[in-house]
Amino acid sequence: xxxxxxxxxxxxxxxxxxxxxxxxxxxxxxxxxxxxxxxxxxxxxxxxxxxxxxxxxxxxxxxxxxxxxxxxxxxxxxxxxxxxxxxxxxxxxxxxxxxxxxxxxxxxxxxxxxxxxxxxxxxxxxxxxxxxxxxxxxxxxxxxxxxxxxxxxxxxxxxxxxxxxxxxxxxxxxxxxxxxxxxxxxxxxxxxxxxxxxxxxxxxxxxxxxxxxxxxxxxxxxxxxxxxxxxxxxxxxxxxxxxxxxxxxxxxxxx
Ligand SMILES: [Zn+2]
Numbered sequence: 001x002x003x004x005x006x007x008x009x010x011x012x013x014x015x016x017x018x019x020x021x022x023x024x025x026x027x028x029x030x031x032x033x034x035x036x037x038x039x040x041x042x043x044x045x046x047x048x049x050x051x052x053x054x055x056x057x058x059x060x061x062x063x064x065x066x067x068x069x070x071x072x073x074x075x076x077x078x079x080x081x082x083x084x085x086x087x088x089x090x091x092x093x094x095x096x097x098x099x100x101x102x103x104x105x106x107x108x109x110x111x112x113x114x115x116x117x118x119x120x121x122x123x124x125x126x127x128x129x130x131x132x133x134x135x136x137x138x139x140x141x142x143x144x145x146x147x148x149x150x151x152x153x154x155x156x157x158x159x160x161x162x163x164x165x166x167x168x169x170x171x172x173x174x175x176x177x178x179x180x181x182x183x184x185x186x187x188x189x190x191x192x193x194x195x196x197x198x199x200x201x202x203x204x205x206x207x208x209x210x211x212x213x214x215x216x217x218x219x220x221x222x223x224x225x226x227x228x229x230x231x232x233x234x235x236x237x238x239x240x241x242x243x244x245x246x247x248x249x250x251x252x253x254x255x
Pocket of ligand 1: 061063120137
């Protein structure tokens with residue numbers, strides 16, 4: 001069950017998707033990404049949990065539109081373990097790592113398989129349950145994901161896309177539920193597009209460098225000349241990640 005928070009913006013699309021999955025016997029539940037600190041949103045996902053026992057909360061990555069609600073977790077779920085890659089978010093359990101199985105019910109199938117997918121941020125994970133991949137911000141329901149420097153890494157991101165493609169080919173999942181936007185019913189198409197889009201942008205950055213652009217701002221003027229001013233800052237951060245990937249990040253641009 002998907003519950004969308006009312007935090008739309010150019011960066012969050014229609015808002016952050018919080019997922020509530022229930023156990024096979026319908027007595028327990030897990031929350032993926034509690035989202036932004038909005039009381040209405042909390043009421044919505046807790047209503048979805050209902051009388052079931054909330055056995056786990058899982059965070060796909062650190063960004064506030066996914067994690068902010070954890071700031072008040074003491075009030076709404078004090079005993080519930082929080083699974084996260086970063087120490088500062090993990091509660092009652094050790095930090096999560098690749099290949100871990102997070103159980104949320106008594107049936108062996110009541111589990112989320114953790115696939116670490118760094119890139120968008122270094123702590124980004126995806127989760128597989130019942131042929132569905134919960135991708136966080138690694139893959140979005142619309143448009144493409146941003147990878148910024150130094151929070152994320154383009155090299156890691158490309159590897160993560162490749163890993164998700166391999167898992168898809170192996171039949172590990174058939175559908176993607178992203179943290180923003182609608183379900184992705186044709187993951188192969190989307191993953192391939194993400195990859196080619198990234199590589200295309202990298203080529204454009206190389207061309208801008210060849211034209212003599214030396215700073216992230218100058219490269220941004222050429223490669224992202226068409227972006228809305230409201231997302232210009234994000235575009236420059238993306239360019240920094242691209243320059244870092246190409247080993248061409250100037251000292252002035254090192255964050
Ligand atoms: Zn994010």
